[in-house]
Amino acid sequence: MPDVKEAVVKEAGEAASVGQEKPKTAEKSPKAAKPKTRAPKIVRAKAAKPAKASASAAATVAAPVISGSTRKRYSEKERGQKLGEIQNFIKAGESVRGATKKAGISEQTYYQWKKPAAKESQSGELKDLVKLETENARLKKLLAERLRKENADLKKKLGIS
Incomplete structure (x- = not known):
């Protein structure tokens, strides 16, 4: 068998010197035999382009789309009431997390509201x-x-x- 390999190598060397392609060998590595797997692509749906509206189509759209946030805005008075309510829960032995949850606000909101309130209470x-x-x-x-x-x-x- 070594004679066959040497012959293939010699032919390949001659072909390369003449400018021809090297002949392919029959041997393949075991890794090349396995098909490559790919992670699936994430396909995002494209937004539909608005069609040209006619006068009758414009009349059917009665309510405009409101793109406002759904978060609640509290007045200063409401903030003070919530802070007092949370303080009462804490005095009763409740944790800050539990007290804020019962009051209906997040812990972060509680601490953000508490900062200016602490400065005002120094009066x-x-x-x-x-x-x-x-x-x-x-x-x-x-x-x-x-x-x-x-x-x-x-x-x-x-x-x-």
């Missing part, structure tokens, strides 16, 4: 609390400074470095 007690906390921090710094100074004076009097 009363929360502003006073913030003011007291800043005053407390100032007094703590002042006390710490005086204690350091007093400790340094005592170390000088006692001769401790």
